[in-house]
Amino acid sequence: MGRKLGRGVLAGLAIVVSLLFLLPLLWLFASAFRSSTETFASSSPLSWHALWPRDFTMDNMSSAIDAGFLTALRNSVVVAGITVVAGLLVSASAAFALAVIPFRGRTATFSIVVLSFLVPFEAIAIPLSRSFGEWGLTNTLLALVLPGLGNGLAVFILRQFFLGVPSSLAEAAHLDGAGWFRIFWSIYLPLTKPAMIGAGLILFLFQWQAYLWPILVTSRSELDVAPVAIAKAFGAFTTDYGRVFAETAILAIIPALVLLALQRYFVTSIATAGSKE
């Protein structure tokens, strides 16, 4: 009885906290479906209409589509998708080497990886964009994807989880004659699915939020990614806030849906049943 009550309290806590986090987003979603004038009018003085549109309208959505948001969204999805797939491969490989393969200079290499994500991207974006210009990479998909691939954070998180896999598994595989790649692919990757999702999120969100870099390396509006399209709603003479809210809401939903779908992979690890250093 006490346990049921305890679990009930916890469940209630979970709901309350989630709703608190959700509240500002409810405001965002409501604002996507009403005129910006109504949005601002209902925020002060406060009325319950702040969260529920008085005059529901799809104008913002059609205004977003008219401004080419679907193309921008497609561009964002393509760039982010490629970055996640290629980035996971590249980062997981590097993490594997840094966590499992013994070699001289491992610490030093890891330090370089750590240093690389300390440097804020904005600080190097302008000189880097000039280099890309010199290499003839402006207005290319490659230019948009490349900076997202070398992601020290993704390597770091995967390395931490690879360190948690018992080395006895690798040793046994070695004795069976398996090479490093086999061990990587067949042992380590399947055992660290939640970490891969985490790394995938890091890679994905880097591109999903990318704003400055695309502006610097692309000049054609067909290549705009979604955050750039949103920024262009802030013109010199007019600002279409309704469109901003609608586009922001769409951008927010997509990663959330993906994460929701991937929740089933967050299962308790079966690998660590056994020795753990």
Place this chain on the structure above:
Amino acid sequence: MSTMSSTGPRARTRRHRNALAAVAFLAPTLALIIVLRIMPTATAAGDAMRSGLPGSLAPPEFVGLEVFGRLFQSESFWQSVRQTLVFNLLVNPLQILIALLLAVLLTRNLPASGLWRTLIFLPSAVPLAGSTIIWGIGLRPEGPVNGLLDLAGMTTQPCFTSPDQVIASMIILASWIGVGYWMVFLIAGLKDISPVYYEAACIDGAGPLRTFFSITLPMLRRPLLFVLVADTVANFVLFAPVHILTGGGPEKQSNFLMYDIYNRGYQLSDPYTSSAELLVLLALMIVIVIVQFRLLGSSDAGE
């Protein structure tokens, strides 16, 4: 690797093969990181020793440490450093503590945990500019949050418009965004702990708090190190909300180093002072990250 010897010709071949394998696994990442991050950073570092008119197309002249000299004599620079440290010393422990508590809460096999996790994560999926606008409007002296406070009978809080509350408001904004994100990694870490340990603790009669501190936390050390370091970095380089909402104010209370770096580099086209400040910021971060690795990263081979 206790069953294998570490000397002799077979060991050497093995080491050689390991080194080759390591190179193969690391090559793409290292190439990308060096070309796309390290080298431009070195260029930026070089800029810190040059000076010229902002935005000028003419090549700058080399001035050695003069830029740093001027920077270190500037009162507003030191104020930036102070404000940056204050913000970070407050926001990092807060975010990680809340993320950890939420991660623990949402791994108790409660119904619909997947949904709650996604809802709490949702803010970090919103484009940063969008979140900033939402909270900018939300925390207005006459906005919805103050409207709620008003209903509860509390006085209006100036939030972003007050020099005394701007850092707290930034912390709220950054935490709303960040907590869910870091929580996901901690959940992955919690799920990685074999239930065998919990069963053993249960058999030994350990209560929930004891279990948490003796088993959960130590086993969470590796993901926790990641979250600690990554969160620290993320908060040190945060600038977009300052740029959009406060311009470093009121009264320079939110003039964080990264915002100043961005403002000087991008708005004022002065890459020289901007690079010098960047190097200071990097130095601060490196020191703190080293301390964090010392605290949490100790027993792994090669750390």
Place this chain on the structure above:
Amino acid sequence: MAIHNGVTRRFAFRAGLVALSLALAACGSSDPAAEGESDPPAGDSSGPITITYAGAAYAADQIQPVLDAFMDAHPDITVEYESVPFEDFNSVLAARLSNASDAIDVFDVDMPRTDAYMARGWLADLTQTFPDLAESVDPGSLEAATVGDQLVTMPYQTSTNIMYYNASLLEAAGVPLPSADPAERLTWEEVTEQARAAQEAGAQYGIVFDQIDRYYQLEPLAISTGGGPGATGESNLEPDVTNEGWIKAFDWYGSLFADGLSPRGVAVAETPEMFAAGQTAFYVGGPWWGSMFVDNADLQFGVAPFPAFEGGEPATPTGGWSLGMNPKADEETAAAVATFMKFMGVDDGGYAQYLTALAVPPSNLEGSGKFYDSEVFTDSRFAGVVDLMKDELANTATLRLQTVGYVEFEDVMTKAFSDIINGTDAADALKTAEADLVEAWAKFQ
């Protein structure tokens, strides 16, 4: 700085080349071109050419009719337009004006930044290219496009400001509706009282300024109290924002927020919504909000002149965008760019004729007629606005400070204004601003 002089010498050489090539092309060309063109265009000296135009004022689809018309008139020249978000325009220019391969050839220049861009070496000298510009554009725009005695940009649009009032809110307070006649301009003191009355009678806000913390919007306050534009000295590099006029103007401005007449914590882009929603009695801002307000059938508004302080000179915000040429452009590109600039700023009244709706008056005197004929100004609520705007542009329009250090100036002043809005004492905020300006301008001395 020695390097600076070397850069200037290179420009003179380049400019000479441009002038020479234009002269040659004009002599040799026999292109039939568009009707009504007196000067045959250059650009056909060696076949088709593409120029890149980076703009912050218009979105791609908004400017397309103008570009299409240009390309029809000059089939040899293709214009590729890049729209860059207003906020980041400065950094994109910094990144793309220096390298060769995908360089921007022609770009929008925010008028007050002309001196700064010239000093950076971002602008080609156009004095020889457009010697008779004074005949085509308004004097304010011409002055903004000139540095020393060199013409360095082609001005194409300017701006002005008016004061909107909410008739319903004023009537509810028993306040007489202001006139749109510049001769009956209200004073800020009067407006403050009327705003207070309106607020007591139920308006949520008394008065809101459009660009609430921007120098563009607030400079006229300081001009009107006799405080000057903010700097003095030979090249306007001695900050002067702590004089009596400035302190008086901004004590007053800060009091609006302290007394609740204006809201704190509001972003510039959010202010027109407050007037459109019928929440504020007075809105001081640009005529470009006209269509947003007119679209709201329930909003009963009128227009009046931008007020002045009692006993002070009236002044209104002005200035807009010009076109600049990348000084590194080769001769053919430069010739094509010059043709484009002429099309935008001079030919038959310039770009205005190809746009369906104009937000601001063009700099071109002939073309500005189209702005004043805009349909939105025929709405009964806008009665008197056209004569008002013409009058302001002719008599009270005050350019922003012209100085090499303008970019830093605007940055520092925006922060100071923001602090004043949020409650910092005006004298203190302006003193801090002056110290910051001294530090920021040290490199220009």
